[in-house]
Amino acid sequence: MSTSVAYVTFVDPNGFDDEKEIALAAWAGAGITGRVVRWDDPEVDWAAFDSVVVRSAWDYVDRRAEFLDWARRVESVTRLLNPAAVLARNTDKTYLRSLGDLAIPTHWVAPGEAVDFPDLDEYVVKPSVSSGARDTIRTGDRKKAETHAAQLAADGRTAMIQPYLDMVETEGETSLLYFGGRFSHAVRRNPALTGGALGSERQNGRAELRSPESDQLALAERVLAEFPEVLYARVDLVRLSDGAPVLIELELTEPYLFLRYAPGAAANLARALAEVL
Known part of the structure; x- marks a missing residue:
């Protein structure tokens, strides 16, 4: 008997999510x-699904409280992945604080802090x-950096101040994809520190398959x-000036998974989902 699973997205008139079809085909298999x-x-009757998998809910940022309330409601009636x-x-991203020296050095400015x-x-x-x-800037001007951090804090947001790492110019960011706790594939990404439109990661030339060290x-x-x-995780790494890798971001909510970049990637996700179910 087939298992019914919701593939969760958002209102996507521009077709940013180009992973739906390949993922659904692998799930069907x-x-x-x-x-x-x-x-x-x-x-939507969420209880009608055997599981609900968050995929491209890329509008949650402006509605985070609503999104998390939704997640808790769904989890009360069926299995939500990720929980x-x-x-x-x-x-x-304050979760980075708990990871200590595994993560990129970060200075935090919360609302009300100097x-x-x-x-x-x-x-x-x-x-x-x-x-x-x-809302991210890259600058060599300390005053500009301070002003931006202060404005974020004044708006009730926690600001993160990190060093820009020259290594991203040559090596880029390495994203490692894991499904069900198992490594699936990795890509080299060329991060853009301006713009940041939804779905930008899938643009041609933004990533290439790589073998992680x-x-x-x-x-x-x-x-x-x-x-x-x-169920799914994307671990985004960069290297410090001494060559040591550090975490720049851990994507466990709605990451682009680069399923088209590696043969078998979508099947790896489907297999992990079937095991959970």
């Missing part, structure tokens, strides 16, 4: 009937709740040990 639904559709507690933690951080050659300043490069795999597995109950 594993005996899973997938149905594409919007997370905010009031007509609501994971979504709550992962949608605010902006005081060390001199850097170049800064990246962004809010802790955001997606893509939204052993130190990157080891770091990714240490990070994921903190989140043992996830």
Whole structure:
């Protein structure tokens, strides 16, 4: 008997999510009937699904509280993947604090706190709740960085101040994809620190398949040990100036999975989902 699973997305008039069809086809091959639904559709009976898988809910940033309320409601009637507690933690990048030296060095400025951080050659300043490069700046001007951080804090948001790493110019970011706790594939990404439109990661030339180094795999597995109950995970790594890899972001909510980049990637996701079910 086929298992019914919701593939959760958002109102997507521009077709940003180009992974739906390949994922649903792989699910069908594993005996899973997938149905594409919007997370905010009031007509959906979530209890009718054997599981609900969050995929491209890319509008949650401006509606985070509503999105998390939805996640908790869904989890009360069926299995939600990834779990609501994971979504709550992962949608605010302050989770990086708990990962210590596994993550990129970050200075935090919460609402009401004074902006005081060390001199850097170049800064990246962004809010802790955001997606893509939204409301993110890269600048070598300390005053500009301070002003942006102060404005984010004044708006009731927590600001993150990080060093810009030259290594991203040559090596890029490495994204490691895991399904059911198992490594599936990895890509090299060329991050854009301006713009950050929805779906920008899938644009031609933004990524290429790569084989991760052993130190990157080891770091990714240490990070994921903190989140043992996830169906899907994207671990975004960069290298510091001394060559050591660090986590720049852990995507457990609605990551683009680069399913088209590696043969068998969609099947790996489907197999992991079937095992959970």
